[in-house]
Amino acid sequence: MIIKACATRLSRIVLPLTLLAVGTSFVPSAIAQQTTSLYNPIPLPSSNQVSDTLSERDIPTGDGGFARDYLVRFNQGDNIAIDLVSDQFDTIVALMSPEGATLAENDDGPDGTTNSLLFTRITQTGNYIVRVRSFGETGGGAFTLRVTRLRPI
Structure with missing residues (x-):
């Protein structure tokens, strides 16, 4: 019991x-x-150019810096140039596939500055991410991003 x-x-x-x-x-x-659902890349305007600011409110990179993502649609066969310029931080630009893999990245462009210039060819139609980030702990600040679809002469 x-x-x-x-x-x-x-x-x-x-x-x-x-x-x-x-x-x-x-x-x-x-x-x-x-x-x-908080991750929402910013659609790149139809002008394919944006002047913006990278700050500590953006995506932490794990290297002490931050990143800002832009969504852009490319077609198979597009040849593109991505130009990232800033006087306030050391830039890095990356192109990420629709699946999220880094396809190409550039730290310092050919002009001897810390600006970034990336050339690549798109092999698959889809929505891509252009990631703007700072090198290491170089912070952030104002920048201009321009995406150009190159055409044969």
Whole structure:
């Protein structure tokens, strides 16, 4: 009789705790789903040029710097030039595939400055990310990004 009374009391405690544990185990995944929707690359304007500012409110790179992403649609066979200029920080520009892989990246352009210039050919039609970031911990500041589709003469 004592064992049965203890088992009954224990089940009254264990069952609610189990339900509480099961009910709260879904909260982190719900929060994770909400936070993944926070990533929204900025559509590149139809002029294919933007003057903007890189700041500590942008995407942390893990190297002490920050990144800002722009969404642009390219077609298979497009030859493109991506030009990133800033007087306020050491720039790096990267082109990322529709799947998120880095396809090409440039740190310092051929002009001997810390500006970036990237030439590449698109092999697959889709939405790509042009990532503007600072080198290491060089901070941020104003920049101009220009994407040009090159045409044969």
